Amino acid sequence: MQQALYHPEHGYYSSGRCAIGRNGDYFTNVSVGPLFGQLLCAQFAEIWKQLGKIDDFIVVEQGAHDGQFAHDVLEFAKKSEPEFFASLRYRIVEPFPILQERQQRTLERFRHKIEWLDSLQPFVGVHFSNELLDAMPVRLISEDTEKFVGLKGNDFAFVERPTDRDRNFSQAALDWIDDVAANLQRGYVIAIDYGRLGEEFQGSVQVRAQHRNLDSPFDQIGHADITMQVGWSSIIERAQTSGLRVAGFTDQHHFLTGIISEFGRGGSPEPPGGDCGQSPLPHSPKAKRELQTLLHPEMLGRAFQVLALEKKIDPGAPPLAGFKFAREPRDV
Numbered sequence: 001m002q003q004a005l006y007h008p009e010h011g012y013y014s015s016g017r018c019a020i021g022r023n024g025d026y027f028t029n030v031s032v033g034p035l036f037g038q039l040l041c042a043q044f045a046e047i048w049k050q051l052g053k054i055d056d057f058i059v060v061e062q063g064a065h066d067g068q069f070a071h072d073v074l075e076f077a078k079k080s081e082p083e084f085f086a087s088l089r090y091r092i093v094e095p096f097p098i099l100q101e102r103q104q105r106t107l108e109r110f111r112h113k114i115e116w117l118d119s120l121q122p123f124v125g126v127h128f129s130n131e132l133l134d135a136m137p138v139r140l141i142s143e144d145t146e147k148f149v150g151l152k153g154n155d156f157a158f159v160e161r162p163t164d165r166d167r168n169f170s171q172a173a174l175d176w177i178d179d180v181a182a183n184l185q186r187g188y189v190i191a192i193d194y195g196r197l198g199e200e201f202q203g204s205v206q207v208r209a210q211h212r213n214l215d216s217p218f219d220q221i222g223h224a225d226i227t228m229q230v231g232w233s234s235i236i237e238r239a240q241t242s243g244l245r246v247a248g249f250t251d252q253h254h255f256l257t258g259i260i261s262e263f264g265r266g267g268s269p270e271p272p273g274g275d276c277g278q279s280p281l282p283h284s285p286k287a288k289r290e291l292q293t294l295l296h297p298e299m300l301g302r303a304f305q306v307l308a309l310e311k312k313i314d315p316g317a318p319p320l321a322g323f324k325f326a327r328e329p330r331d332v
């Protein structure tokens with residue numbers, strides 16, 4: 001998985017071949033349209049207010065692909081929350097030069113607001129990712145055996161070998177959360193992805209190209225996406241040992257509904273999608289279609305979950321808007 005996705009020349013992501021959206025291999029929340037970034041912008045602005053409207057509030061994004069999410073956030077902040085926009089600094093952590101170039105093209109207008117780094121550095125603000133964790137390499141461990149990649153004739157094939165049961169199937173994700181926790185000085189981590197809570201599960205990888213599921217990760221290597229659902233419980237456990245606290249866990253449907261319910265209230269921005277009157281909902285037909293795709297339980301609303309972690313936040317602070325409708329926001 002590491003080689004297929006991240007080999008410097010042939011990897012699906014590192015080569016720049018990854019294509020997201022209607023003409024690509026799969027959809028994400030970001031490719032549905034600008035509404036997703038606009039709603040998250042409102043959540044970031046609420047966090048900025050909670051941190052005392054500090055100058056140099058940093059949004060760190062990892063897995064920014066072509067920079068579209070950053071663009072949607074910055075554009076909405078500029079239009080709807082000018083004071084927040086003035087304090088906002090955007091930081092993209094992007095190890096691959098070809099993706100950095102693409103992001104710089106998308107974000108030309110906001111160049112002065114953005115810095116690019118190839119690894120995390122200390123920050124106060126929010127770390128945001130959408131579908132970063134599912135793209136991290138995993139081990140295929142079940143009971144006492146692990147699947148390795150070997151050769152059968154000239155073809156790749158899985159080879160099962162005994163393994164150490166204590167190994168976590170997603171060490172890369174655990175190392176990542178340690179790194180984020182070490183660099184977050186004060187603020188939140190918001191990670192959106194598809195996965196499960198509970199005991200470690202026996203998962204298999206999902207392989208997608210041109211909106212079709214492929215049978216094997218050995219099909220179209222370097223031209224297909226390979227992902228694994230996220231084991232939220234082990235990430236939460238590791239985050240807690242690294243000094244973070246759970247600020248909320250819920251599905252995307254409840255998360256976005258909570259954010260929308262705050263629009264237009266107490267100094268919060270007006271909803272995206274045009275003149276809104278008194279309605280808390282986005283208005284234009286296009287924004288409504290986007291909203292339906294993001295919220296509907298049979299579309300993306302249930303498939304995705306949102307984990308928020310916090311550091312040095314007043315324990316008496318109310319839950320973030322996104323967790324307003326979560327059953328027990330801090331009790332996972």
Ligand SMILES: C[S@@+](CC[C@H](N)C(=O)[O-])C[C@H]1O[C@@H](n2cnc3c(N)ncnc32)[C@H](O)[C@@H]1O
Pocket residue numbers: 013014020028029030031062063064065093094095129130131132135136
């Ligand atoms: C499934 S794509 C998601 C893209 C985008 N966030 C979206 O939702 O449309 C996963 C992205 O994570 C990136 N990625 C994986 N590991 C990374 C890391 N350690 N640092 C930065 N980006 C990483 C990949 O290069 C890829 O662009």
